[in-house]
Amino acid sequence: MEETIRHLMSRRALLTGAAALTAAACTSSETGRNVDTRGGRSGYPADEPVTEEYRQEEIQGAVENFFGVTAQASAEVVERVFGDLGRPNAYIAGEEAAAAVALGLRYGEGWLYRRSQQPRQVFWTGPSLGVDLGINASKVFTLVYDLQTVEQLFQRIPGVEGSYYFIAGIGVNYLRAGNVTLAPMRTGIGARAGVNVGYLNFTPEREWVPL
Numbered sequence: 001m002e003e004t005i006r007h008l009m010s011r012r013a014l015l016t017g018a019a020a021l022t023a024a025a026c027t028s029s030e031t032g033r034n035v036d037t038r039g040g041r042s043g044y045p046a047d048e049p050v051t052e053e054y055r056q057e058e059i060q061g062a063v064e065n066f067f068g069v070t071a072q073a074s075a076e077v078v079e080r081v082f083g084d085l086g087r088p089n090a091y092i093a094g095e096e097a098a099a100a101v102a103l104g105l106r107y108g109e110g111w112l113y114r115r116s117q118q119p120r121q122v123f124w125t126g127p128s129l130g131v132d133l134g135i136n137a138s139k140v141f142t143l144v145y146d147l148q149t150v151e152q153l154f155q156r157i158p159g160v161e162g163s164y165y166f167i168a169g170i171g172v173n174y175l176r177a178g179n180v181t182l183a184p185m186r187t188g189i190g191a192r193a194g195v196n197v198g199y200l201n202f203t204p205e206r207e208w209v210p211l
Helices: 002-008 011-033 056-067 073-083 187-197
Strands: 090-100 103-113 120-129 134-143 156-158 165-167 169-170 175-177 180-186 199-205
Touching: 011 199, 056 073, 056 090, 073 165, 073 169, 073 180, 090 120, 134 169, 187 199
Parallel strands: none
Antiparallel strands: 090 103, 090 134, 103 120, 120 199, 134 180, 156 175, 156 199, 165 169, 169 180, 175 180
């Protein structure tokens, strides 16, 4: 195991991870900017005040647009997450790149949205176990629960054992640290990545060493 870790931390491995994330970043910023629902009333009845939390209909529409999936697929997966966790008060729209040999590297970046706040770019890293050889990139839409300040996000957040499920082509797993809970959704090659997510480490700046 020590030899494998040393290999992954080599210049070649880090440059490979950097190249993967750079390619993903070309579209993550633009894509993430297209799902800003902070100022809208989508999903809110005319007589209901907009709160800091996001309604199911709002998130369903954002997921549908972000992933380009059908309304039915979006509704199924969002309904499951809301049934488990309720309404989120933030979300992150971005992309993730994973490069693996035996023990892999996971890099991600996206935009954190909160109802009354300006979008904030955030980054995350972590181990990626059991991914095939090569570099895989995927979109990630993460619901965030009980986030009172953005600083609460910047920590290592471990996965909740046994929380992974796969619905309508979208993979979901839960991560939790203290009161903050995350529900990342992934499609495509990355849809089953959540099976092996031990943790994700969120930072305000890009970091290349995920372990």
